[in-house]
Amino acid sequence: MNQQQRQAFFAALRAQNPAPTTELNYQSPFELLIAVILSAQATDVGVNKATDKLYPVANTPQQILDLGLDGLKSYIKTIGLFNSKAENVIKTCQILLDNYQGEVPADREALESLPGVGRKTANVILNTVFKQPVIAVDTHIFRLANRTGLAKGKTVRAVEDKLMKVVPDEFKLDAHHWLILHGRYVCTARKPHCDKCVVTACCDDYKRRHKHDHV
Incomplete structure (x- = not known):
């Protein structure tokens, strides 16, 4: 994918979801931080079910500490x-x-020093809460970036840097949000929904698989 196609790729995703x-x-930076920590290898839907019960009871660091370890576990044991x-x-x-x-904290180093917070989680917080133009790469984005040719890399960090x-x-x-949603619902792992995709014209994989259609 060349730079002109990348421009078209994101313009199409923006038109679809501005x-x-x-x-x-x-509803607060702290609530998002805890939700992202809980979301590792879990679905957002599953995390929301747990936090929808937890946050009305405890949604500050002190309130969660007051619950104690066992009290907290009783809310998140479905995750x-x-x-x-x-x-x-x-x-x-x-x-x-x-x-x-x-x-x-609005600082990468400080965020990454927190237990359960890696580079991806720090990027989500920096981007979503503090509006920093960083891109968190999860499995969906890693797959999509390589498959479409948007940004190829053998590791998550290589894809992020690219x-x-x-x-x-x-x-x-x-x-980050456009790519994760596209990877979650359209460019899925096993059978991508190319018929519903707005960026097939830019996608290396789609063009490779359909190159004979235009002969």
Whole structure:
């Protein structure tokens, strides 16, 4: 995919969805941080079901610490890996209170120092809460970037670095959300829904598979 096609690719996604956002439910930076920690290897729908019950009861670091480990687990036990996630959330709440006045820091290094927060989670927070033009790469985006030829790379970090280089600046802020939604619902792993896709004209994989159609 060349730069002109990348421009067309994002313009088509923007036309289809002018204001994309996360599918995780949240009303504060802290709520989003906890939701993203809980969402590792889990669906947003599953996380929302748990946090919809948790947040009315506890949605600040202190309130979650007051619940205690077992209390927190009782709300999130429907989510995969809930034991280790609960421990990470409790530790993160304590660090936020000790070091950041209970606020979520707007700094990559500070975010990545929190238990349960890796580069991808930090990118989601920096992008969604603090409106920084960074691109978090999850399995959906990794697959889509390689399949379409948007940004090829053998590792998640290689794809992230390539995307940061090739995504036109005007699309960088929303690129993460467009790509994740497209990967989740259209450019799916097993059978991509090419009939519903608005960017087939730019897609290397689609063109490769349909090159004989135009002969």
